[in-house]
Amino acid sequence: MAQNSDKIQEKFTSDEWNVLCCSPISIFCLIAGSDGNIDKKEFLAFAKMILGLKHYDHELIKSVYAGTVDNIEEKFNIVIKNF
Numbered sequence: 181m182a183q184n185s186d187k188i189q190e191k192f193t194s195d196e197w198n199v200l201c202c203s204p205i206s207i208f209c210l211i212a213g214s215d216g217n218i219d220k221k222e223f224l225a226f227a228k229m230i231l232g233l234k235h236y237d238h239e240l241i242k243s244v245y246a247g248t249v250d251n252i253e254e255k256f257n258i259v260i261k262n263f
Contacts, residue, residue, distance in 0.1 A: 188240055201248045202255050204244070204245065204248050205252070
């Protein structure tokens with residue numbers, strides 16, 4: 181997987197890849213936070229879903245979600261800061 185992931189990631193600039201990897205978090209925050217609060221249950225459901233996508237059968241999606249999980253706390257901070 182790492183080799184395919186590297187090939188996919190090479191097709192994007194660093195900034196583009198970062199945006200792609202932050203996108204699932206941005207979407208989660210927009211939907212879960214639409215009521216003004218993201219509770220623990222919503223966050224745990226998101227974490228479970230995103231970790232389960234490592235078995236997805238599409239290399240780009242697997243690579244993006246792997247990138248999302250990598251340093252996820254930092255990515256959440258970036259997303260929250262930009263909202």
